[in-house]
Amino acid sequence: MNKPSDPLFSVSVSIGEMLAEAARLFDAAGVDAPLLAADLLMMHLLDTGRAGLVLRKGDIATASLKQGYEDLVRRRLDREPIAYIVGETGFWDLDLEVVPGVLVPRPDTETLVEAALEVLCQADGGLRIVDLGTGSGAIALSLAKACPQHVVFATDRSATALDVARGNARKNNVADRVTFVQGVWFDPFVGDSPVFDVVVSNPPYIPTADIDLLEPEVAVFEPRLALDGDADGLRDLSLIISGCRRHLKPGGWVFLEMGWDQREAVRSLLEVDGLFESILFFDDYAGNNRAVRARRKA
Ligand SMILES: C[S@@+](CC[C@H](N)C(=O)[O-])C[C@H]1O[C@@H](n2cnc3c(N)ncnc32)[C@H](O)[C@@H]1O
Known part of the structure; x- marks a missing residue:
């Protein structure tokens, strides 16, 4: 289990792997619709739609993308509504x-x-x-x-x-x-x-x-x-x-x-x-x- 200060995602990770890990964390925390939540937060961060997300899943995440996604995932793990996170x-x-x-x-x-x-x-x-x-x-x-x-x-x-x-x-x-x-x-x-x-x-x-x-x-x-x-x-x-x-x-x-x-x-x-x-x-x-x-x- 992650401590609050541990990074949520490993060093070299693809966007698809981050989505899967975020969905797993959401599921474990009892967050509703974990797969959808993981996708929506990433789509917001990448400013893209569903098709764009599919195309990017194999990309290795940059450090800033990883940090940005981690911030959003932590907010959702704290149970902030997705609508407030993505605005x-x-x-x-x-x-x-x-x-x-x-x-x-x-x-x-x-x-x-x-x-x-x-x-x-x-x-x-x-x-x-x-x-x-x-x-x-x-x-x-x-x-x-x-x-x-x-x-x-x-x-x-x-x-x-x-x-x-x-x-x-x-x-x-x-x-x-x-x-x-x-x-x-x-x-x-x-x-x-x-x-x-x-x-x-x-x-x-x-x-x-x-x-x-x-x-x-x-x-x-x-x-x-x-x-x-x-x-x-x-x-x-x-x-x-x-x-x-x-x-x-x-x-x-x-x-x-x-x-x-x-x-x-x-x-x-x-x-x-x-x-x-x-x-x-x-x-x-x-x-x-x-x-x-x-x-x-x-
Ligand atoms: C349940 S929300 C509905 C918001 C929106 N109509 C919707 O359906 O998503 C109730 C709204 O009533 C407003 N409200 C609460 N008490 C009020 C009052 N005494 N007079 C006017 N507006 C009030 C709140 O600020 C809130 O925006």
Whole structure:
């Protein structure tokens, strides 16, 4: 077993041998998808894709490549998410920059995007959509890209998240279609009559006590502000649903992500004052309850 100060790779080693050794170390440390992790880190370092990596596997690694790869492998062995190490991730049909302090967008959230697009793609243009807690911009930018006919607002409490989301809007050529606003949920939108046709959000929904039980990639590295939904996980879902009374137009839609076990609690929040109808839940790729849509009665 390597001591922390021992080099991870021997003196004369090919790139392919380094990949195999990194995958072995990841596997031994319980890191998810070890072969993929080894490849992704090397592709990032070599600034190449899969084909380029295959072509380089027989090359003997230079000292600087070995050192650079070792640094990245150690970070992953410490369970830092790959997206933070390489600074980007894919979501829906976007390439998104992510930095520590901003939630790494999850494939599960594509369920929410898909549910929203089913409604939005069929609607006439000019709808006003707000993505509350936009993080990297994953949801807002996916909707803006697919539906140029609508107007998208994206909010977050975190200035870091909004900076990243703005950069991602430019990177994905939708900067002219999204307005970014900093603030707490609906607070930036003052006024007594509702202005939004669609509210979409993936708010923090993990019960506080559960966060430290999650894998270190999440519990240690991801921002608590993006995860912590208070003791029962429902604080922010509840605030957003009640905020719809003032901010969502009659006949408008709300789309929310939630925890796999929050279905009945979220149904109760939506039904409590008879504001909504057509409540429908959606499963994620793993078959878990993940999102809900509801329509404000006209
Ligand atoms: C679960 S993350 C979702 C990020 C992104 N929408 C996604 O799906 O990848 C929740 C986001 O809500 C933001 N947030 C947390 N509390 C907030 C609040 N009170 N008001 C506004 N945004 C908040 C966090 O900063 C974080 O970016």
